[in-house]
Amino acid sequence: MEDFKVTLKQQIIDSLNLQGMKPEEIDDNAPLFGEGLGLDSIDSLELMVLLERNYGIKIEDAREGRKVLTSVQSMADYIQQNRKI
Amino acid sequence: MNRVMYIKAATCISPQHSYDAEMFLAPPVSSDTGRLYVLDQDYRKYISPVAIRRMSRLLKMSITAGMQCLADANVQPDAIITGTGRGSVSDMEHFLHDMIEFKEEALNPTYFIQSTYNSVNGWLALQTKCTSYNQTYVHRGLSLELALLDAQLTLSEVDGTQNVLVGGFDEMTDYYHFVKNKVGYWKQEQINSLELLKHNDTTGTIGGEGSSFFVLSNDNDNDNATTAITAIQTLHKPTVEELQTAVLSLLTKNGLTANDIDVLLSGMNGNSGFKAFNDAMANMLPGSAIAAFKHLCGDFDTATGFGLWLANYMIAKQTLPELAIIKQGTSKAIKHILLFNQTIAGDASLMLLEQSL
Numbered sequence: 001m002e003d004f005k006v007t008l009k010q011q012i013i014d015s016l017n018l019q020g021m022k023p024e025e026i027d028d029n030a031p032l033f034g035e036g037l038g039l040d041s042i043d044s045l046e047l048m049v050l051l052e053r054n055y056g057i058k059i060e061d062a063r064e065g066r067k068v069l070t071s072v073q074s075m076a077d078y079i080q081q082n083r084k085i
Numbered sequence: 086m087n088r089v090m091y092i093k094a095a096t097c098i099s100p101q102h103s104y105d106a107e108m109f110l111a112p113p114v115s116s117d118t119g120r121l122y123v124l125d126q127d128y129r130k131y132i133s134p135v136a137i138r139r140m141s142r143l144l145k146m147s148i149t150a151g152m153q154c155l156a157d158a159n160v161q162p163d164a165i166i167t168g169t170g171r172g173s174v175s176d177m178e179h180f181l182h183d184m185i186e187f188k189e190e191a192l193n194p195t196y197f198i199q200s201t202y203n204s205v206n207g208w209l210a211l212q213t214k215c216t217s218y219n220q221t222y223v224h225r226g227l228s229l230e231l232a233l234l235d236a237q238l239t240l241s242e243v244d245g246t247q248n249v250l251v252g253g254f255d256e257m258t259d260y261y262h263f264v265k266n267k268v269g270y271w272k273q274e275q276i277n278s279l280e281l282l283k284h285n286d287t288t289g290t291i292g293g294e295g296s297s298f299f300v301l302s303n304d305n306d307n308d309n310a311t312t313a314i315t316a317i318q319t320l321h322k323p324t325v326e327e328l329q330t331a332v333l334s335l336l337t338k339n340g341l342t343a344n345d346i347d348v349l350l351s352g353m354n355g356n357s358g359f360k361a362f363n364d365a366m367a368n369m370l371p372g373s374a375i376a377a378f379k380h381l382c383g384d385f386d387t388a389t390g391f392g393l394w395l396a397n398y399m400i401a402k403q404t405l406p407e408l409a410i411i412k413q414g415t416s417k418a419i420k421h422i423l424l425f426n427q428t429i430a431g432d433a434s435l436m437l438l439e440q441s442l
Contacts, residue, residue, distance in 0.1 A: 017138040038135065045194040052191040 005076050012072070015050045016043050028073045036071075044069055051075075056084030088241050090233075090301040091310035091441055093248065094158035097394035098123055098146040099295035099382045104153075106398060110406050113381070115279045119271050120262055120292035121383035131212065139195045141175045143256040147205040147296040151252055152212060158300035162250040163243075164218035165206050166236050168228030170255050170386020172202035178260055205254060226428025229253030229297075229387040230319050233436075237317060240303035252298035253387030262292050270384075270429055272355065279408065281355040281380035290354035290429070293383015297390025299397075305441055311401040314393075315339055316437040323433050325365045332369055332423070335435055346373045347416040348405065350396050352388060352426030354379040359427050366425055367412070373423075374414030376405055389426045389434060396422045396438050 009023035016039065030036035033044070047069055051057040057079065059065040068078045100121035102108040114124065128137060128145040131152035137145065147167075155162060177200040183192050198204070203221040210219050218239065222231040229252075236249045265271065272281075272289035281291055302310065316339050320331055336342060349370050353363045367375055376399070382391040399405060400419050424436040 019138055040135065042139070042194055042198070049191050049193055053187065 001076065001080070004080070005072055008076055008079070009072055011050055011054060012047070015046050026072055028076075029071050032069055032071060047075075051079070054085075055079050055082075057082050088237050088316075090237055090240055090303065090314045091305040092312045092314065092397050093160065093300040093302050093310050094154045095297070095299050095394050095397045096150045096154035096157065097295065097297040097391055098126060098150045099297070099391050099394075100124060100293060101381050103391070103394060104150075109398065110381075110408055113279065113408055115277050116291075117275055117277050119275070120257055121278055121294070122257075123294050123296070136208075139199065141173050141199065141256070143173050143175065143254060143296070144199060144205060144208065147252065147254040147298075148208050148212065150254075150296040150298045151205070151209045151250060154252075154298035154300055155213065155250060158248065160248040160300060162213060162215050162217075162300070163247040164220075164236070164239055164249045165209050165213075165215055166218070166220045166222075166232045166239070166249060167206055167252040167254065168222040168224070168230070168232035168387055169202055169205070169253065170223070170225045170228050171261070172223065173200050173204055174256055174261055175258050176200035178258060205252070209250065225432075226386045226430055227319050227432055227434060229389050229393075230317060230434045230436075233314065233317050234319075236301050237314075240301065243303070246302060246304040246306055248300050248302045250298060251301055252296065253390035254296035255294055255385045255387045257292045257294040257383070257385060265292070278383070279380055282353060282377055282411065285353070285355050285360055286357050288357055290356050290379065290384045293379070293385045293388060295382055295385065295388070295391050297387070297394050299393065308442060310441050312397045313439045313441040314436060315439050316435070318435045320433040320435070322431040325361050328362055328433060329365055329369060332366070332435060335437060339437055341421065341437075343370050344372055346370050346421050346423045347414060347419045348374045348376055348396075348399060348422045350392055350399070350409075350422050350424045351375060351377045351411070352379055352392055352424075353377050354384045354427075354429075356429075362427060362433070370423070372415040374405060374416070375411040376409040377411050378409060381408065384429060386428070389424070389436075392424050392426060393436065393438075396424050396436075400438065400440050
């Protein structure tokens, strides 16, 4: 799980072009939006694309999406349980 | 109706050191690769770290040029009007590539959002909180000219002083350069860009890119504008005779003769197909100095922006940069410049500039 979270963090960095940031600088439980990484609504769409392209996960319920994209930990948990590729 | 537009500020990000006008051509930049690239600046000055990570080069250089121009003029724009021949080509290429690779599913929103032609205007409006008139003209090689014509109409119809931000921007991607090479846009022989105009016995030119912005006003209230644009004219694929007639008509309408034009600033691009037009222009203005600019910025749809920036520079500094001179003229002072450009497709534009101080 720990290795997977590092991989996921690197994918988030690449997908959102977070220049100069390293996986170890992202806290597993820090909020992705608002405080923490400070991402915005376009980033949330980019993260949905990341989930679909890399793990075959399509989230169509906005409320569920909000829960999944709370933190790296919540994303990792959801991916482990629902990944199709 | 007053159709004179005063240039209150001009900013140009180009393949030359033009962002800081004091550094212009010191040293000159050249290339042997058949294309010239914009010299990137520190774009973080006007764009937040969150926003900049999503932006293409075109967006970054255009927003920076636009914001710097407004800062130099120290005004809030009353309108934002721009022209671009191709818009954000790199974002569009990314988006189209992803559509094919991911079979039209799971497409990144960022590339799509920012591939639209008016994304630069949108960003500038957000940055400046300018909610008034906002327009982007996309008409290939005459895009900037049409934006300038719109600015001229806008400024001539309002009461009181208004300031319009006008810009032109285009980027050259590897793929675009490759595709246009197949249809003969570029020179096949390897040449140094600074030698481009000596190679006018073969077809083709060199590619370029850039972003130029101008704050234009209908009133030189503070006497801080050194240059005024007094006339703009576009011509659809003119013959040599039609071009000559248009030049004579433009001069007459503005109360000038050929002897009044101190400098003919030409967008000659080394293409042998345009030699007759450039020769005709030179013959019509025998006493004028002749200068050129596409060997400095390359050819692209809104290259006239670099030409307009250079014309403003020449009048403000009262100097002709040595590297731009094709022929010396009889006049020492630079009071009137005729900016002439031809697009690769053969359309033409004429702009009359006048010293306003």
